[in-house]
Amino acid sequence: DVKVTQSSRYLVKRTGEKVFLECVQDMDHENMFWYRQDPGLGLRLIYFSYDVKMKEKGDIPEGYSVSREKKERFSLILESASTNQTSMYLCASSPRTGMGNTYGYTFGSGTRLTVV
Amino acid sequence: AQSVTQLGSHVSVSEGALVLLRCNYSSSVPPYLFWYVQYPNQGLQLLLKYTTGATLVKGINGFEAEFKKSETSFHLTKPSAHMSDAAEYFCAVSAGYSSASKIIFGSGTRLSIRP
Numbered sequence: 511d512v513k514v515t516q517s518s519r520y521l522v523k524r525t526g527e528k529v530f531l532e533c534v535q536d537m538d539h540e541n542m543f544w545y546r547q548d549p550g551l552g553l554r555l556i557y558f559s560y561d562v563k564m565k566e567k568g569d570i571p572e573g574y575s576v577s578r579e580k581k582e583r584f585s586l587i588l589e590s591a592s593t594n595q596t597s598m599y600l601c602a603s604s605p606r607t608g609m610g611n612t613y614g615y616t617f618g619s620g621t622r623l624t625v626v
Numbered sequence: 627a628q629s630v631t632q633l634g635s636h637v638s639v640s641e642g643a644l645v646l647l648r649c650n651y652s653s654s655v656p657p658y659l660f661w662y663v664q665y666p667n668q669g670l671q672l673l674l675k676y677t678t679g680a681t682l683v684k685g686i687n688g689f690e691a692e693f694k695k696s697e698t699s700f701h702l703t704k705p706s707a708h709m710s711d712a713a714e715y716f717c718a719v720s721a722g723y724s725s726a727s728k729i730i731f732g733s734g735t736r737l738s739i740r741p
Binding site: 543551558604607622 | 662677728733734
């Protein structure tokens, strides 16, 4: 069964800490994505990557960075966590499908991060 | 630019009743359309998708959706609701013709099932 695995389901961190959220996929997908999900705001794209060492800003990149050193792993980094970054974080992947995404995304189970 | 509008942030139906979740899209190119379901504290799971061909698409758990180009709609239906269908549902559209195409999600519709 194909999988996107997020390292933690629940995480509690203190304000100002550096936080790493890890995502690993076993499907050899080129594209990987990080979203945050908040009530009433839906899914908002933070960053995505379409190849190793490549990254693109999404709609809300401020306060975040990413790393993709290997094809299967895409890390989201909160440089200095703040309480407004308390959220559900979702990782997703998809293959490179040519023109347009006909595959859709495969999502991880999510990491619920609380910053206190 | 592509966009998705889901009509109704919350829909409540009785067990055994018809489920209808509405989705309208905007796209400057022929769209690829998706419905996802999210159960509490889980990630999103693909229910069904439309890419090309037959406009009535069948998915998992008895759900189906019909692509209507003239109405720019992709509504999700299920003939008879079950308690286990209670979840949040997201309509989505593939954004444009790019090999790194992102998917644009609607804001979601929470489906509640009354006993």
